[in-house]
Amino acid sequence: MKSALFSASFLVGFAVSSLAAVIPKETPQPDPNSLPSAAPGYYTPNLPSLDERGLDVNVKYPEGTVSGITLLGVESFRGIPFAQAPIDSLRLKPPVRNNGTVGNINGQGIKSSCPQMYVSSGSSNQIFQLVGEFTNLPLFQTVTGASEDCLTLNVQRPTGTTSSSKLPVLFWMFGGGFEFGTNAFYDGVSLLTQGININQPFVFVAVNYRTGGFGFLGGKEIKADGAANLGLLDQRASLEWVADNIAAFGGDPAKVTIWGESAGSISVFDQMALFGGDITYKGKPLFRGGIMNSGSVVPAEPVDGTKAQTIYDSVVSKAGCSGQADTLACLRGLPYETFLGAANSVPGIFSYNSLALSYLPRPDGKVLTDSPHVLAKQGKFAAVPFIIGDQEDEGTLFAILLAGLSTTDKIVDYLCKYYFFAATKAQLTAFVNTYSAMIWDGSPFNTGIFNELYPGFKRVAAILGDMTFTLARRVFLQIASNVHPTTPSWSYLASYYYGFPVLGTFHASDIVQTFYGILPNYASAAIQTYYINFLCTGDPNKGAPVAMQWPQWAPQEQMMQFHSQDAQVISDNFRQDSYQYLLENVDIFRI
Numbered sequence: 160m161k162s163a164l165f166s167a168s169f170l171v172g173f174a175v176s177s178l179a180a181v182i183p184k185e186t187p188q189p190d191p192n193s194l195p196s197a198a199p200g201y202y203t204p205n206l207p208s209l210d211e212r213g214l215d216v217n218v219k220y221p222e223g224t225v226s227g228i229t230l231l232g233v234e235s236f237r238g239i240p241f242a243q244a245p246i247d248s249l250r251l252k253p254p255v256r257n258n259g260t261v262g263n264i265n266g267q268g269i270k271s272s273c274p275q276m277y278v279s280s281g282s283s284n285q286i287f288q289l290v291g292e293f294t295n296l297p298l299f300q301t302v303t304g305a306s307e308d309c310l311t312l313n314v315q316r317p318t319g320t321t322s323s324s325k326l327p328v329l330f331w332m333f334g335g336g337f338e339f340g341t342n343a344f345y346d347g348v349s350l351l352t353q354g355i356n357i358n359q360p361f362v363f364v365a366v367n368y369r370t371g372g373f374g375f376l377g378g379k380e381i382k383a384d385g386a387a388n389l390g391l392l393d394q395r396a397s398l399e400w401v402a403d404n405i406a407a408f409g410g411d412p413a414k415v416t417i418w419g420e421s422a423g424s425i426s427v428f429d430q431m432a433l434f435g436g437d438i439t440y441k442g443k444p445l446f447r448g449g450i451m452n453s454g455s456v457v458p459a460e461p462v463d464g465t466k467a468q469t470i471y472d473s474v475v476s477k478a479g480c481s482g483q484a485d486t487l488a489c490l491r492g493l494p495y496e497t498f499l500g501a502a503n504s505v506p507g508i509f510s511y512n513s514l515a516l517s518y519l520p521r522p523d524g525k526v527l528t529d530s531p532h533v534l535a536k537q538g539k540f541a542a543v544p545f546i547i548g549d550q551e552d553e554g555t556l557f558a559i560l561l562a563g564l565s566t567t568d569k570i571v572d573y574l575c576k577y578y579f580f581a582a583t584k585a586q587l588t589a590f591v592n593t594y595s596a597m598i599w600d601g602s603p604f605n606t607g608i609f610n611e612l613y614p615g616f617k618r619v620a621a622i623l624g625d626m627t628f629t630l631a632r633r634v635f636l637q638i639a640s641n642v643h644p645t646t647p648s649w650s651y652l653a654s655y656y657y658g659f660p661v662l663g664t665f666h667a668s669d670i671v672q673t674f675y676g677i678l679p680n681y682a683s684a685a686i687q688t689y690y691i692n693f694l695c696t697g698d699p700n701k702g703a704p705v706a707m708q709w710p711q712w713a714p715q716e717q718m719m720q721f722h723s724q725d726a727q728v729i730s731d732n733f734r735q736d737s738y739q740y741l742l743e744n745v746d747i748f749r750i
Contacts, residue, residue, distance in 0.1 A: 215267070220407035222400075223261040229318055232355065233348050236408070237313045238270025241400035242393070244308035245369065250491045250498070251376065251386050254310055254396040266313075271306035272341030274495075276371035276503045276518075278510075304343060307373070307495060312366040312397050314408050315347045317355055320362070324409035327416065327694050328401060330446065331365040332394060334421025334453075334667065336508035337519045338371045349676035353687045357703035359695045362410035364401060368393035370422075372474055372502025375518035377467025380487045387462045387523035391429050398430070398445040416448040416694045420674070421667060422519075424454030424547075428531060428635070429520050432540040435528050444541070448697060450690060451547040452669055453628050455635040458532040458749040462521035465580060466750075470505050470517050477501040513557045514627050515577040515750060532745050535635060538642035544697050546690070547632055548651030548718070552603045552663030554624025558616055559661075565615035567591050570622065582747040590626075590744070593737040594618055603663025610661050621734075626748060628666070630738045633731055634745060640713040647711050649699055650718040650731060655682055657722070672723075681706075681724045 216227045216234045227236035240261055242254035249255060320326060329350070333340040347363035354360050368374060374390030381387050402412045419427045427449045431438065438445050460466050475481055478501035480489035490498055506512035522529050534540055564570045571587045579587065594600070599607050601617020602624055611617050625631070629652075636650060655672055656664040673690070676683040689709060692702035699709050710717045710728060718731045741748065 218408055220404045222257055222259075222404055223264055225264040225266040227314075228267045231348055231352070232318050233315055233351050234318050234320070235313065235315045235346075236264075236266035237268065238266055238311045239264055239314060240311050241366070241397045242310040245310060245373075245389075246307045248491065250307065251373070251381070251384075251389070251487065253386065253389060253392045256396060256399065269304060269343045270311050271309045271367075272304045272343055273309040273367055273369045274307060274371065274373050274499055274502075275305050275341075276338040276507055278507055304341070309367050309369070310393060310396070311342075312364055312400065313342050313347075314405070314410075315351060315363045315365075316409055317351055317360045320360070320409035322407050322409055324360075325406075325411040325414075326409050327359075327361045327414040328405055328410040328412070329361055329363050329694050330398065330401060330415055330417045331363065332368070332417065332419035332423035332426045333365070334419065334423045335370060336514075336516060337375050337390065337422045337425075338508055338516070340370060340422065342367050345674065350674070350687060350691070353676065353684070354691050357688055357691060359691050359702055361691065361694055362405065362408055364397075364405070364410075366394060366397040368397070368426075371518050372498070372505075375520065376471060376474065376502070377462040377464075377518075377521050378471025379463040379468060380471065381467075382463045382523050384487055385525070386487070388520050388526045391426065391433060391520055391526060394426055394430060395433060395445075399440050402440050402443070402445055413443065413447070414695075415446040416450065417446045418450040418452075418690075419454070420452040420670060421454050424451040425457055425520070427451045427545075428455045428535075428540065429527065431543065431545075432531055432534045433526060436534070436539040436541050438541045438543075444543075446541075446543065448543050448693060449545040450693065451545060451632075452673065453549050453553060453666060455547055455632055456531045456535050456638075457519065457627070457631075458530050458745060459519060459521045460530075460580070460749050462523040462527075464521070467521055473505050474501045477504045508557075509560070511560060512577050513561065514623055519750065530749060532634075532638075532749075535638045536642070542643040542646045544647045544693070546649045546651070546693055546699065547636065548653065549624075549629040549632055550664045550666055550669055551629075551652055551654045551657070552620065552624060553628040553666045554602055554620040554622065555662045556665045556667070557623050557627075558620035559612065561619055562613040562616075564619050565613070567596070570615070570619060578750055579748055581749055586744065586747055590737070590740050591622065593734075593740050594621055603657075603659070603661070605657070606663065610663070612661050624666075625734060625737055626741065630734060630741050633738055634742050636712050636716075636731075637742060644713070647698070648713065649693075649709050650712045651709075652718060652720045652729070653682075654720055655723050678723070681726070682721050685726065686721060 214229050216229050218225055225236045225239055227234050242256050331345055342365035345365050351363055368390045370390055405412050417427050417430055475486045478490055478493055480486045483489040505517040520527055564573055570591050571584055574587050575584060596618055598611050598617055602620040603610050653669050654664050656668055671677050672682045673686050676687055688703050689699035693699040696702045709719050716731045717728055720727050720729045
């Protein structure tokens, strides 16, 4: 049973994040009954004729020259290096920008992803262990395109864009629980085509960054070496690359909006808060807005705290470096496959630990100067306009493997053991008791007595989804409106897949609608239009016409709820008791 459930949850979550690679794109068209066509002055790209499609295109930029390919009205340049390969002595080191030219880059094919931690190989469950060991094999990682030489980004633009176009830039960071993910799964053709359709063309950039033990290993040794939060530093280095080079591709470095989903969404806030909120580079801001899909502030224990140190020590032991005078130097000197196996031997997101992640951004006093929730409350994050929202049933995917948590005491024990070491049982009991044990109150929400996968499933799903995503979002919005009251923000709740068995509108399911636009319905066209408006004007309501005005979250605490075929404005006041407890006790929820 457990192996079947694991297979289902893994395949659903992973397939959603990789649909771009396997499903043909359909260009989402605005619904003529709800989304009026753009005003006169329609952008007309220099589209290639049928016999010209697929031809090479070249761009010379300050650091080199890259050859790309033209297809479906979009020019794509893939695998452009933004930093030196983090191999050999640069493993577990901050990214090093390229000095001088990188020469001629072939940007016509899919390039390497960073090493992936799909499933832990150290699970006590035999099925998990076998799957983890298989996915850690060098052959499997190679076949799936993983390599340590992976600090690259992709640039896509409408055909006909020139260095004088000065288009806004949409900068994408993938999700994957800080354990896996790649820009190879995120093709911007659908989004770029929608931008052309509504007369608001832009440049799309998707970055690779290090994940798992390669990008987010903690421990006192890591802190002392200045090697914490490497994945966040990779993202920052790629934003600096954009500032230096994107003008040659027709982008305007003064008009960058950062966007991410899940871990990528959490990374959006982290980029806003890095270095105490300093987002300047060469005296100018690296971005002017942010879009957060399912993730924002994650309170975290220090990088040299008990949790992170336990993971570090486990990796060192598995790698055979215990007893070495310099265990970090030992890890850096290991063969790739040995370090990969050790790094991937700790609990993963698809395990009983679930959202109690082994690897995630943690405060180190320099890069991330404090826990994100502390930085938020202190106003130490960039005051840029932002959009933030969630799926209605964020927690269902992560509750599938937690059978047995059928009572309040069992849920509290689970949270104490795996999640919140600073919280007492009394505090967590008070929190859990804000959630009804009645089957019809849990997630998937509004489904009555149905979808109770195991006794307590819907309650556990509601708790995990709220404390990590949905109500954590509202806590952040409240804090942000307090410390930066003049900075506009917009929020949403996605309910595209109401009635989907067991999972409902689950975590990452928005990628189908929002990113890929695979289903050419109201949700795809409307949300893409709102986002592109925000990218171009700083306001989702300005630019191309929209069916209805999206109100700012403050001061009335209103949000948009999107369905497949319509949307409505609702009050952001559901599960108020649980929200109030999170808001008043956020410090105990450090993961």
